[in-house]
Amino acid sequence: MPDASAPLRRLGFLTIGLFDPANPAAGHETTLEIIELGERLGFDSAWLRHRHLQFGISSPVAVMAAATQRTSRIELGTAVTPLGAENPFRLAEDLATVDVLSGGRINPGFSTGTPMHFDDYKDALYPPPGGWEQQDLGYDRLLRLRSFLRGDPVSDFSGREGIEEYSERVEPHSPGLADRLWYGAASLRSARWAGENGFRLLTSSVIANENGTADFASNQSAQITEYRTLHPAGPDARVSQGLVVIPTDSATPSQRRRYQDYVDSRSARVGVPQGPRGLLFAPDLIGTSAEIAERLHDDPGYRQVDEVAFALPFSFEPDDYGQLLTDIAGALAPALGWSRSA
Template sequence: MPPTSRPLSKLGFLTIGLFDEADPRRGHESTLEIIELGERLGFDSAWVRHRHLQYGISSPVAVLTAASQRTRRIELGTAVIPLGWENPLRLAEDLATVDLLSGGRLNPGVSVGPPMHYDRIKEALYADTADVEDFGYERVRRLLDFVRGKPVTDFSGVEGFEVFSDRVQPQSPGLGSRMWYGGGSLRSAQWAGEHDMNFLTSSVVKAEGPEGSEDAEGSPDFAEIQLAHIRAFRAHHPDGENARVSQGLVVIPTDSATPQQRAKYEEYAAKRTPRTLSPQGPARLLFAPDLVGTSEEIAERLQAHVAFREVDEVAFALPFTFEHEDYVQILTDVAARLGPLLGWRSKA
């Protein structure tokens, strides 16, 4: 391992929690079973994605409530809750409740921006205020204030037989320090650092960065861009180099996979490769290649990834469309083979 790398201290995974419209319970149960497996394998954290009007988890807070009662140690995170769909005050109540029920294991990750396809759903989501809603960082700041115990109102005390608080209740000590921002731009990285959050990076960044963040052919270099984001975050965070960053690349080890599984994994990655070759769309989004191969091969590629070398936490993303048994194989290989190659020690 290169001398500038940080040994991996926290190993996590991320799932979208897909389900069949005809049998949604089975898909949700599969997600919970995968989280339970993650704990048995010694993973430090399990994260769920957030999907609205799709066949993936639409209510991660509810799913993680159930997961909190079926596990005892593994940390539970959201990556990420898009706040354009949420009321920050109500969400603060839900997050604190789940954190208390989990024994302080919740790691809420959030992001900003208007909901996807907003013009087509805004009347259903915000019938009376659709044109005046603010989907910027102010929404995150409000959530942070509520979670961290700042007053919501100037009223508190006893009214008749009822007692009122001027803060969101319940309050969960420590939750405010476990709030994560999921960002893929320099601006987001800086904002998260300035507001004392943790930073979630993923397999998507905006094609931006300092001079020199291009590869040999002059195209944007994903790893260099992500590295610039990590350094911008830490430069603006009170904890500096100790500020928490988690990286979330798609990682698919094949050590114990069947020949059929390996073929499926390689086909999946190949179909997604074209989007990694150049920035996509008006936002110039750049995608990282999926990492498929033996644990030794993947470890070598990660150790050469300049952004990976500056983090000591990961939440490897499980592919969207695989079967339950595929996830079992992938997670087992990550915990048993890949993690130790990266310096991680199982908590099992």
């Protein structure tokens, strides 16, 4: 497990990939350009949010497939894909195909349970009769997906039929992909399950309030500790933290004003449990890279990780993302001990 003095080992970023519904191609192209920029700047990974019925990335697998053909080194992940809206069998085929195309650079992250706003479109996804009530939307859905990716048999038939050859497992098979699956946990229960079942852990800027303090960092630290206690790899189990950081080192005055307005518009929710689950939101970290690094070194959650996927704010402009990524890779990450990989 990293300690307070441990250097940041792996640097990633997370984007939602917004687009104009009147011109979705331009937004998707911008997302691909951001990933290309991330690779040039030396980022170790780029992660895509997964959104349904919104003007953000609805098919991260397709976007990752395109990104594999425009990059050569950066790892590509999802944070996270809600499995309740997916067919694990078909998703396994798609993920393995993209992993093969990428040369083994895919890091899929998932959540289970009912996706956001599921009641609004569940009948379109799983029509009645039968419908969504017959679906297992819990943890077992992810275990099935991992089984498919491992190459466990899914068919009673394999061999030749006429001139066609059939396999008993999902094809293509991409060795190692099943060991690169992440779980996005927001609660102690999910963190425990991810640890017990050997998944990597994604912990984000939204988690459940479970220790009664309404303090985000201490709750997140407790979840990471619990996860590693139960994971077969123990203290070496991989955890990636995803906070919103907004370094202003090279920002223009107008950018700084807009960034501060964005942070101010979201600050009232910090430290106040939200909704029936009492969700806690991490504060957005804005300032110079030196100031943000100091705050992170004081954060109990950050002190337990040595890899991050810093989240880019949802509604900024492409030039803003370029400035943020440049400052993160050029100033913030080095202040955290990270060095660009060869």
